[in-house]
Amino acid sequence: MLSGQLVPHLIANWTQLTLLFIDSNKLTGRIPSEISLLTQLQYLSLSSNQLSGCIPSNIGNLKKLSQLLLSTNHLSGVIPSTIGNITELNGLDLSENYLRGPIPWEVGYLTSLSLVSISSNLLHGPETISIFCNVTSLSLLFIADNKLNGHIPQCLGNITNLKFLFSQGNQFHGGIPKSLCNPCHLHFLDLSKNYLSGVIPTCLENFSNQLSILRLDNNNLHGALHREFCSSSAFKFVDLSHNSLSGVIPSCLGNLSTTLSLLDLSMNQFYGNIPEEALKGDVLQILILHYNEFEGPLPRTLLNCTALQVLDVGNNGLNDSFPHWLDALPQLAVLILSCNHFHGVIGNPTTKIPFPMLRVLDLSNNHFTGHLPENYLLHFTGIINDITPDLDVTYSSDHFVYVYGSSVMLVVKGSDHSVEEILAKPVHSHRLIK
Template sequence: MLLKLLTILLVLYPSYLNAFATKPEAAKSLLKWKTSLINQNNPLLASWSLDPSINRTTSSAPCTWYGVHCNDHRDVVKLNLSNSRLNGTLQYFTFSSFASLTHLDLRQNDVSGPIPVEIMYLSKLLFLDLSGNHFSRTIPQEIGMLTNLETLSLHGNNLEGHIPISIGNMSKLGHLRVDDNKLSGSIPRELENLANLVKVNMSFNFLTGHIPSGLGHLTKLSELYLFLNNLTGSIPPTLGNSSSLRSLYLHMNKLSGRIPNELGNMNNLILLHFGHNQLTGSIPASLGNLTNLKMLDVHENFLSGIVPQELGKLESLTELSFSHNKLSGQIPVSIGNLSRLELLYLNDNQFNGSIPKELGNLHSLVELILLINQLRGPIPDSLGNLKRLEQFTVHSNKLSGYFPETIGKCKKLRYLILSDNLLTGRVPKSVCNLRSLKILHLGNNRLSGVIPQCLSNFSHEIQVLDLRMNRLHGNIPTTFVKQNNKLKSLNLNGNRLQGSIPRTLVSCRDLEVLNLGNNMLTGGFPHWIDTLPEMQVLVLRGNKLNGTLLKMNTKTPFQKLRILDLSSNEFSGLLPSNYFKNFKAMMAVDKDVSKDLYMGDNYMYDDTVVLVLKGLSLELQRILVIHTTIDLSVNKFEDEIPDTIGQLRSLRYLNLSHNSLSGRISTHLGNLKVLHHLDLSSNKLVGGIPQQLTSLTFLADVNFSQNQLKGAIPQGGQFNTFGNSSFQGNSGLCGFPLTKKCGDDGVSLSPTPDDEDKDEDSTFFDGFSWKSVVMGYGFGMLIGSGIGWLMFHLGKPRWVIRITEQSRQKRK
């Protein structure tokens, strides 16, 4: 018996010794890797030590270390070091020391460099997660030797090159994530061999080629994410065989062709997103069979035809987006059956007919967006039943009739945008019941009557009040609240409003845009406005305002002002030099691209302004911060142009025409290096045109006509492009482009000494009457300079599209 026992011990002893012999090897390998890390003193790895002074023994290491897990034989089987602040590479990680490893989790660290080919030694690996690091270069082909792998997560790195076809050897793989990298090439057809695949995510890369049709034969596939790539070709009809598929995201590619009818067979599909591709044809009626569908998004394609009534059977649907297509016909009445619908986007199509009253049955609806279609008729009263509605946007249609009183019942409305329609009647007082309203935009309609007083005090939340281009009369409301006033933009341009500008607007401390142009307002300039610290756009043109602009209510007025349009009034006296010297936003060319490119920060509303150049008008739908403008034309200003204008070095448009300005043109105008348009016509200016203006390389248009100027017209630079009309009406001017040659009739060949002695900083206004219509060369310079500025600072980065899509996904 004793002999037998000794025999057994002799047999087992070598393997027993080997079991303990491998532990120091694994421990030493981990310590070697630790010392290679940039932050090897990471407190989370403090337990990684063989020092007996901290109660660690060689026999227990490394199984008691942080993130290390062993089996009963003391083999290291799991390394879970996720979110451990690791900073380094895997160059010194000895993979061959961990032959029993089944789980390696290094996600959310700062590990960089390539994925070593030695990873193939982890032959028992079931789970590999290297996501959220900085791994670069290609995915090694050797990774395909991990044939036991069930989960492979490499997303959120800087990996590039092709996806290795060796992945097709991983017959047990169920979850594959390589999204958010820089991978290129095509999707390997070898994925068709992976019958156990449940989830595939290859989105947010640069993949090209077609979607492999064999993916439709993967019977266990539940989630397929291929969005944000450069995939081409058609959507494989075989995907209709994917009876287990629940999520199919193919948006933001270059897919073409029709949406296959076969997709109507995917009975378990919940999320379907084909947006932002090049799909054509009609929406298949078979999609009405997807009764479990919660999201159907095909926005930004070339789909046409009518929306099938069968979609009214999708009773689980919470989001429906057909926006930015060419869909026509009427909005299906059957959509009113979708009782769980929360988001309905039908904008930017060719829908006609009326808004179905059945939409009032969508009691779960939060956002209803129908803008830019050809919808006619009244807004149905039934929409007042939508108690959860937060956004109702139907601008740019042909809707008529009265503004519905029932809208006032939608107490959760935050964005109400009904502009650019044919609505008539009064603005109902019931709109003041919308206590959560942030944006009210009713501009460009045919609304009449007076503005309800409650609109100026009904809510502390409202940020935008836009009633421009209507037929409203009476006075501007005077009851603007003082406490917690959040109004940023007030636009009443193009109505028939009378009286003075209410002083209570001084309570609107956040006001950035005040546009009261083209009304019949009277009284003097509202000097108290200069105390509003955020004011960027002030438009009072086309009224009957009078008096001088010399008074100031603060030492630093209009620090952020970028657009000042007081044209076509009856202002008199001197130009406001004290104001000019405080226009800080017009003084330095801002090159900080981290700041906003456009005025305003509300994604639901863009401040607009109308510029007038050469008598033509153009409405800028968004205002670039570089469009700095001063227009004081058609008033009664007199005396000289003040030197302080010369300090406005980022000024692009200056119009001082049709006044009674006198004196000489200062040579300091040459300091306005980004000036595009300069109009000093129809004044009483004397002397010569300074040669220094030829250094203004951005100058697209000038007008010196109808003054008392004399001498030779400067030559060189942009002056060689200006025609006769820029100089006519000055009997003393000579030289190109005029037919009158210098030296005739006693005209001097150069400016007089007096002209050269007066070294003024006269800053000019390139102007347009806030109806920005820059046609021809002037228009090209305006738009070209704006786009050029954006491209110079931003290029054409892929992230512009990505950020847009990501923000939209978050909003969903």
Template sequence: MLNKGLDTLSYLNLSHDFQTHIERLPWKNMKTLDLHSNFIQGALPLPPLTVSFFSISNNSLIGELSSLICNRTSVEILDLSYNNLNGTIPPCLGNFSKRLSVLDLRMNRFQGTIPDTFDQKCGLNNINFNGNELEGSIPPSLVHCRNMQVLDLGNNKIKDTFPRWLETLPELQVLVLRSNKLHCFLPSTTTNHSLPELRTLDFANNDLAGPLPKGYVENMKGMWNLDEQGTSSYMGTRNFSYHYSVSLTIKGFEIKLEKILTIFASIDL
């Protein structure tokens, strides 16, 4: 099969299978490559240069994430979650693809700091680095990601004060910073329109102090305005039918939401 459709195959889904090794990915015009939920071992195989969707989550990959991944400038969704990848996050991940909308590296063993390289053309909607060993501060350049809907940096070792610039992200709906080393008093909101779309907020297990800024709740129209038609949908990308997911602690229990309803709301402090 590796020699079939070398110039023509554009879609391949081998998810939820029993694949254990991927030696090479030779297709020249591949757009969608889904290998998630297998038993693939070894180093991360680099997808074809033309790929737009690449998921190899829920496998047994080891080793570092090569900076060669940044040559895949057509990628829109990159999901490497739930593996055993380690080392540092390549700095180029912050700006290698203007098309990138989802960057999911959660539940690996990445160390070091989050690169402060997100440029003004950042198109990311979803960043999930939950469950790694990341340290340092939350990079201020994330403020350039004006379309950000989900930011999950929970369960790391990030040591920083509360990043006030997050208030300026107009589309942010899910913010998870739990179980880090954030410290200082929570600031009062600096604008009457802080985080207007926010519906899910998790700051628990940090060293933050002071009253919760009332503006965060008063301005959270996304938390109390239901869809005008009374309907709901799931957060995600339409073009690849890819649904966002997030891990939250609700009433003391950690729950992984495989899909996030657009009317779901939660606060954990």
């Protein structure tokens, strides 16, 4: 593994170099300004090092560059506006640094860009992402975890080739523009952890065959979950948690049963029964409904969900006996029934080895009576044998791998704790494939 600094006078002699890969090493110091002398360079990757200082302002002299990859370093300062001179640039990755200031308008002149990743920096400024509206070749836009604010511009809908939009962890406010339904190839839409308000646009039905991952969690959205939402036949992850959504869950969610792996509607104001028709798929792995106003029994159709790993219905008004029939689910690792109106004697297991993978069981704050049967205690093999289940669901594409882990609420000594703290699982991560 290489270490040390990039030596300026050596770099100055590499004038005929076309490809330079020195990523995933331990290089330190600054990127020397002599890098601009490599005018034949087409591919520059210095990612995953320990480089610091500013990006040289004369980087724009590399007119033949198609890929500029400087992610995961300690770079600071502003993004140089001279990047706008690299007219053949196809991929720009400056993510996971300490870059600050607004995104320079000149980046919007790069009409050949297909990938922009500037996530996890200190970038700020109102509505600066509108600079990308005319880059119609863009297919991947990663601007997450910055301090960008203002409204999400309507003109983003002009990027009709857009496939992946990550803008979570910023300070955007206002409504979700309906124009985001225009890019007909959108696979992934993540607007979570912002200050967005209003309702979820009904035009989501336009994504009937494309949108796999939808994350609108941790915003201020309100209104009902409309029936048009059920029109998509490609949803794999849906996270609408931590909003102010209300109404009943439409039974037509069962239309998603052949694709949906994760559904998180927690921390909202949904009410009524959990419809049996909505839970009939054998691919559902994680169902999180805690902190709503659901009532009635647990739907017996959950038995169809043979891949289910996490079931969290805590802090609702469910009224049922102990769902002993769930002990037949072979993958169930987390079962949260706390703070409901479950009642009666728990009874004996219905299977020889009940809950074979169970790691977390929360029955607190209900109305159960009698003893916890010994047959359960003796056969919780997931706990006894220290089986650690993989509570992540994964989405892969040609460009990146996205891993989404479950986050459920567990009562410990009267206080709520999220289950990823208990099992040391990440909430979510993504990795670009270059």
